[in-house]
Amino acid sequence: MSSQLQGFKQSCTAARKWRALRGLPQNQLQHRRNQLLPNGRVQVGFCTTKSVTLSNIKELKELVGEDAVLTDPEEIASYNVDWLGQYKGNSKVVIRPKTTEHVSQVLAFCNRERIGVVPQGGNTGLVGGSVSLGENEIVLSLSRMDEILSFDDVSGVLVCEAGCVLEKLNDYVKTRGFVMPLDLGSSGTCMIGGNVASNAGGIRFMRYGSLHTNVLGLETVLPDGTVLDLLSSLRKDNTGYDIKQLFIGSEGTLGVITKVALATPASSSSHNVAVLGLKNYDTVALCIARAREYMGEILSACEYWDEKSMELVSENLDIKEPFSQRHPFYLLFETSGSDNEHDVEKMNRFIESICTEPGILDGVMAQDMKQIDELWSIRENITVALKDAKGFTYKYDLSLPKVKAMNETTFAVQEAIQRSYKYPEAKVLQFGHVFDGNLHLNVWNPCYSLELKELIEDTAYTYVAKNRGSISAEHGIGQLKISKLGYSKPEGAIDLMGGIKQLFDPNKIMNPFKVLPPANSR
Amino acid sequence: MSSQLQGFKQSCTAARKWRALRGLPQNQLQHRRNQLLPNGRVQVGFCTTKSVTLSNIKELKELVGEDAVLTDPEEIASYNVDWLGQYKGNSKVVIRPKTTEHVSQVLAFCNRERIGVVPQGGNTGLVGGSVSLGENEIVLSLSRMDEILSFDDVSGVLVCEAGCVLEKLNDYVKTRGFVMPLDLGSSGTCMIGGNVASNAGGIRFMRYGSLHTNVLGLETVLPDGTVLDLLSSLRKDNTGYDIKQLFIGSEGTLGVITKVALATPASSSSHNVAVLGLKNYDTVALCIARAREYMGEILSACEYWDEKSMELVSENLDIKEPFSQRHPFYLLFETSGSDNEHDVEKMNRFIESICTEPGILDGVMAQDMKQIDELWSIRENITVALKDAKGFTYKYDLSLPKVKAMNETTFAVQEAIQRSYKYPEAKVLQFGHVFDGNLHLNVWNPCYSLELKELIEDTAYTYVAKNRGSISAEHGIGQLKISKLGYSKPEGAIDLMGGIKQLFDPNKIMNPFKVLPPANSR
Ligand SMILES: Cc1cc2nc3c(=O)[nH]c(=O)nc-3n(C[C@H](O)[C@H](O)[C@H](O)COP(=O)(O)OP(=O)(O)OC[C@H]3O[C@@H](n4cnc5c(N)ncnc54)[C@H](O)[C@@H]3O)c2cc1C
């Protein structure tokens, strides 16, 4: 088995190295870009926005100050490439405003001049949404708007600027007895404005719900420069249509999020993590049902990965495997509660209830924080290891209504690839937020092939559409999935999206050619 | 004190009698209507929709069948008056479709003929949204679309028609180990479509979050008859703008909700309830903080009411008081968990931690389900007792960012009334979902007075606006609060609401003159 996976192996960077990543060697990017271009992702030809002129740059500098406008190619290189290194933009200008007023002035100017604007947070998005498509858009980076504005330690409501890094916010509220309602593998780099714009999910989703309930208010700047102050700190507000909901998941196409008000839940004093090794996928659903029964209110995460993911992480990163033997599937359960004795008792009862099931091969429960981190790091580093692996990885972030369907999709893809007899080295991996029906399906191959891509997508997306799943559970559409939108969204809804785009951004300056199909975005 | 409250007293109907309520004596309605009209609520004069003709009725019967079209004045009387008996519509036709296809045909017809349509669920809304404003709208009742379509007992996802009564859904999922994520005092009558259309909150909100996270999918019919199938059962779906969010809280102004997919959480096997008697309001915030600390993840409700509410319920309904003496404030805590021993231990620790505080005067913990119901019935019956009381009750449903501000608002209103020296018998009551900052402020007076109404609203809404609160936490805008929208929503947002209305309903046939100010609704 291990020899089959040789393509994965390479001298891998340490885990979480990517947290600080900016830029990749140009040649590698060009290489990938050329590979990727033929599939029609880049629609520069349809552009309706104008290129930035030297005189525009001068005017922009007058508006927001010299130091907020970057034009030095070296300085802006990292803003022009996404985290995966699969998209390379050619923006000539990056603007880094310090205030909402500056954002407003920049947008009003760009709207007048018909200059495209790509808002950017931590640039960790996985669908190419945060880099420009053409040469004529400016990147508007929120990274200098990173102040925490208020925190109420009775209600747990946090108000901050959009450029605050998620991990820093979590550290801040943690010392006050609270916790951010979301956590992602990218938390050291991604920013709260980017999280809201991409409606990020992550590992706390199952416990605390989506940003549609946790975001209480937003300040946004509309494309014409109007500041829309919906920065409410209220848990409840039923005064007409909830406009802010449209910005959650809008990926920068309706306006710029400048401030965010969030409900943060109280943190838990006790955390426990167990990992089980399973013989087959059927046991996954059984374990979830039992976990809910025995651990109910303290259950805070439920993740899974398969044998190939385990092998990848174990053999490429400095990460220990939980068991001496490999197993077909791994399930991680986390509990968070207010009384450790109670929690351990509940988890033990859960483990007792399942350990005699024939599908359970092994199990381990972390004894301290260090072991908790170790177990989590397996799951968290699968994306990292795949990124660092030589070759090319096709990444899919699917949502399915039934736990069962996750494995069936993976299996269907694997079979289709095998049946083609063309990609003997390809590896199909599955992992993800299993409780939420969120499958991260990844296919690794020694090199990029458009045909393989189409084979995977035909199989996976057809299966997803048949099961009323989603082609993007949490990563969004960006530039990557526009042509596939129809697999998940009915035509009527895509038309309404076009109408909403027209209402908010009639000149189509915001993140041009992202999210909406060309017919609906212009 | 008791003599001061005589106006409240009358031979009161049994608790929850209202659950089956339909209609009120006509003379009482006319009386109230005449009282209420002078404040400009009814804008029939601006109507752009046409009256229903006899030939229209004939055509409608052909479309959906004779039995689905009611025109007998007696039969439709109950559809023409809201639960509070404060709004009386004059619709001449009620349509009760059985299928989405029929809803689609009715809407397409009304859109062509420019006939206004008022969607109606259980008609328990408290802002006059579910009854017609003029004589020319039809009422579209969802009450015959009450089928449960599917339930997945691994994921807990329920799919049902919009006319399902909330309580019945709760009974259904309960036997399968789940619970509806919302519960309201009106659950025996209100329908899930109405709940979604009004974005209902209720007593489980603090534990399970808002409908913006729990509604997974909707099937809706747009005003032109297009069926918009967004009936996803997925917990996560980031494929473009989340259109269904706009329908949540749209109060029937964008289209008709015909089917709902909801995430239901697993039910808890253990429930405990405690009520505390408090000396002053300051102790409320202290208790909330301690409850969160000691009961964390098992806390499932946190409600409060004041002495006057206690007196009202105790003296008018057959309901026992929790303590031998009355106290200025009452706080109810509920826990729901998976292990009763653990839960009781946690609650005991909480009670120990606060019982020596000088602001705590008394406390009681329910010993069985009967006692739990008894304690809850106090809180649940305040609205019922107020409705049954002679005289007139001004009802406000405010949202405030800080727990402290709830009492301050109440106090400000009380003081303003006292300072006017005109309403010696008026009583100001407060109760509500205190954890969510949701204050139900009620002012009772022996008779209706427009001047008193304005005095209350000037004081309360100004205070709310100053504190960035909301004039409608959970009840919505309906016809009651349109002119007050500006206290909570900035102009830019109201304009965007108008744009969205125009996009979805260009002929303005859906629930005319509700939610949006006239300038934005046409
Ligand atoms: C290792 C790793 C793990 C990840 N794990 C998860 C996960 O578990 N769950 C998940 O959902 N995602 C995950 N992601 C994806 C990504 O981290 C998230 O989508 C994140 O929320 C993006 O935030 P960002 O600040 O980096 O946004 P960016 O990448 O900068 O931007 C994302 C999109 O939002 C727009 N945008 C950014 N800021 C603003 C703003 N202020 N106003 C308007 N539009 C804006 C951009 O134009 C772009 O379209 C992961 C990524 C990595 C690299």
Ligand SMILES: Cc1cc2nc3c(=O)[nH]c(=O)nc-3n(C[C@H](O)[C@H](O)[C@H](O)COP(=O)(O)OP(=O)(O)OC[C@H]3O[C@@H](n4cnc5c(N)ncnc54)[C@H](O)[C@@H]3O)c2cc1C
């Ligand atoms: C005793 C009592 C207690 C209450 N407690 C609470 C509480 O705790 N929290 C709370 O939030 N509310 C509460 N309410 C208010 C009310 O019950 C809720 O708003 C409820 O959700 C309304 O549901 P309904 O089916 O009765 O809707 P209706 O009253 O029939 O309609 C409400 C609005 O929604 C529209 N509508 C209804 N059905 C549809 C549909 N299928 N498609 C499109 N539009 C539709 C109507 O046009 C109207 O504008 C309470 C009411 C009472 C009487």
